[in-house]
Amino acid sequence: MFITFFLELRAAKVPASLREFLTLLEGMQQRVALFDIDEFYFLSRTTLVKDERNLDRFDRVFGHVFKGIETPTDPQTELPDEWLK
Numbered sequence: 001m002f003i004t005f006f007l008e009l010r011a012a013k014v015p016a017s018l019r020e021f022l023t024l025l026e027g028m029q030q031r032v033a034l035f036d037i038d039e040f041y042f043l044s045r046t047t048l049v050k051d052e053r054n055l056d057r058f059d060r061v062f063g064h065v066f067k068g069i070e071t072p073t074d075p076q077t078e079l080p081d082e083w084l085k
Contacts (some may be wrong), residue, residue, distance in 0.1 A: 002028075005065045009048060012057045016048040023047045037069055 021051045024047040033039035047079060049058045 001045050001065070003059070005044070006048075008012045008065055009058065012061050014049065014054045014057050014061065015051075026083075037066060040066075 002021075009016045011033060019054065024044055027033065027043050027047065030038075033043040034049055043060070045055070045058060
């Protein structure tokens with residue numbers, strides 16, 4: 001999913017570099033944006049967009065790639081038994 005996001009940004013002419021993408025992944029590994037799509041949005045925008053002229057393109061790609069993804073209400077919530085079967 002993250003590679004698709006990066007490739008679609010590049011296709012939309014958002015000049016995100018591989019180094020910036022790796023910085024985003026490092027931030028995810030360090031749990032900077034944990035279980036929250038809004039936190040991930042701001043982390044990815046901060047690491048991948050270096051010119052405000054690219055913000056609209058970034059927003060369109062982000063909305064397209066992550067459409068329908070919701071933030072869980074509580075990551076510690078137990079999963080329903082039917083999900084585990």
